[in-house]
Every structure is written in structure tokens, then in C-alpha cells.
Amino acid sequence: MSRFFVGITGASGHIYAEALLRGLTAQGHQVDLAATPAGCLVLRHELGVEAGQAGELLAEALPGWLGEECASQIRAFPSSAVGAPPSSGTALTGAAIICPCSMGTLGRVRAGYSSNLVERVADVALKEGRPLVLIPRETPLSVIHLENMLDLTRMGAICLPAMPGFYHHPNSIEDLVNFVVGKIFDRLGIESQSGARWTGLADPPEETLESPPGISAAGETEGAP
Numbered sequence: 428m429s430r431f432f433v434g435i436t437g438a439s440g441h442i443y444a445e446a447l448l449r450g451l452t453a454q455g456h457q458v459d460l461a462a463t464p465a466g467c468l469v470l471r472h473e474l475g476v477e478a479g480q481a482g483e484l485l486a487e488a489l490p491g492w493l494g495e496e497c498a499s500q501i502r503a504f505p506s507s508a509v510g511a512p513p514s515s516g517t518a519l520t521g522a523a524i525i526c527p528c529s530m531g532t533l534g535r536v537r538a539g540y541s542s543n544l545v546e547r548v549a550d551v552a553l554k555e556g557r558p559l560v561l562i563p564r565e566t567p568l569s570v571i572h573l574e575n576m577l578d579l580t581r582m583g584a585i586c587l588p589a590m591p592g593f594y595h596h597p598n599s600i601e602d603l604v605n606f607v608v609g610k611i612f613d614r615l616g617i618e619s620q621s622g623a624r625w626t627g628l629a630d631p632p633e634e635t636l637e638s639p640p641g642i643s644a645a646g647e648t649e650g651a652p
């Protein structure tokens with residue numbers, strides 16, 4: 428089992444972070460967690476979780492948010508805790524995942540700011556050559572956003588936008604969320620129960636096949652011997 432770092436920022440889509448935390452801990456992994464001040468704001472707005480101004484209440488909010496069992500596998504730190512264990516390259520963090528990742532954090536990680544624990548852990552992942560998975564969420568994207576993503580990808584980070592597909596015929600928001608979380612798990616090399624695996628296009632029923640004039644659905648040329 429590994430220890431992962433999850434950073435929550437002020438982008439929309441905290442439902443992805445929740446599914447990610449539940450999925451990692453359900454498989455027995457340990458998680459170090461921090462939320463930026465804007466992350467705490469959006470966490471309160473989207474999920475009704477009170478983590479304080481800068482994550483100082485995050486640890487005590489975890490059992491009510493995620494349940495005792497899941498919470499027991501998570502160490503939560505305020506975002507100002509730049510001296511916390513995961514801020515050092517000596518910490519054997521399996522991977523850092525910023526989910527969701529705001530354009531602000533994306534730009535600061537690209538520039539190496541390290542101005543809070545989330546940015547610092549991302550910086551450490553890059554310098555140590557460990558997986559850094561970013562889940563950006565913004566639309567439309569400016570040249571700045573796109574260039575930051577391109578540069579970070581060239582630096583070795585994985586930009587995995589919160590962009591669910593629809594080809595697996597989702598029936599619920601949960602299906603859409605699980606699609607993205609399944610992709611994150613794939614990049615972490617963890618077997619995922621949630622993401623739909625493509626098994627190929629089903630053959631369309633014969634009566635729906637449109638044949639060009641003169642050709643039958645079975646492919647025979649009408650009137651041919």
C-alpha cells in the first residue's frame with residue numbers, strides 16, 4: 428500500500444476529490460491531504476464541508492464528511508503547513524494529485540512558487556521525478572492556461588482535465604465522476620473498480636443499418652446474380 432498526497436484547490440469539482448479520497452482509502456492506501464484557502468471556500472460551497480479558512484479545521488471535518496473508516500486513513504494539514512512531512516523530498520509520497528486543480532495553482536506550480544503545502548508538494552514531486560497528476564477544471568481555456576499545461580506536461584506532470592466521456596452511457600453524476608477518477612487511478616497504476624473499461628462498439632441492430640441505394644443491408648447488390 429502507498430501513501431499519496433491529495434491537494435484540493437479552488438477549482439470547481441470537489442465531488443471528484445471526494446470520490447478520489449474514498450477510492451484510495453477503500454483500497455487501503457494512506458492519504459496526506461491539504462486544501463488551499465480557495466479550496467476551503469469551494470469545499471464549503473459545493474459539499475457543505477467546513478474546513479476553516481485555510482484547512483485548519485479539515486482534520487476534524489473528515490469523519491463527518493467521509494466517514495470514520497475513510498478519515499482514519501487520511502492525515503489532513505493546513506495549507507500553510509509547508510514544514511509538514513509531505514513537503515520534503517525525503518517523504519516517500521507515491522504520487523501527488525491536485526484534484527481539482529485551479530488555473531491559479533496550475534500557474535504557480537508551473538512557475539515553482541511553492542507558496543503553500545499543495546504547491547510545495549507538487550514542486551517536490553517534479554524535483555524528485557515522482558508522479559504529479561493535475562486535474563485542471565476551467566473552460567474555456569486561455570493561452571496562459573494552455574501554455575502552463577503544455578509546459579507542465581513537458582516537465583513530466585500528467586494533465587488530466589476533469590473531462591468525462593459519454594461513450595460509456597452514464598446514467599448519473601456518479602458515473603461521470605467515476606469516469607474521471609478511473610482515469611486518475613490508471614495513471615497511478617492502481618486497479619480501479621469505478622472507471623468503465625471500453626469493450627468495443629456493440630454491433631448495431633441490422634434494421635438500423637442504412638444501405639446505399641441498390642445495396643441490401645446484407646451487402647448484396649440488388650438485382651445482381
Ligand SMILES: Cc1cc2nc3c(=O)[nH]c(=O)nc-3n(C[C@H](O)[C@H](O)[C@H](O)COP(=O)(O)O)c2cc1C
Pocket residue numbers: 435436437438439440463464465466468469472528529530531532533564565
Ligand atoms: C465557486 C467557485 C468556483 C470556482 N471554479 C473555478 C474553476 O473551475 N477553475 C478555476 O481555475 N478557478 C475557479 N475558481 C476561482 C479560484 O478559486 C481562484 O482563482 C483562486 O484564487 C484559486 O486559488 P488556489 O489555486 O490557491 O486554490 C472558482 C472560485 C469559486 C468561488
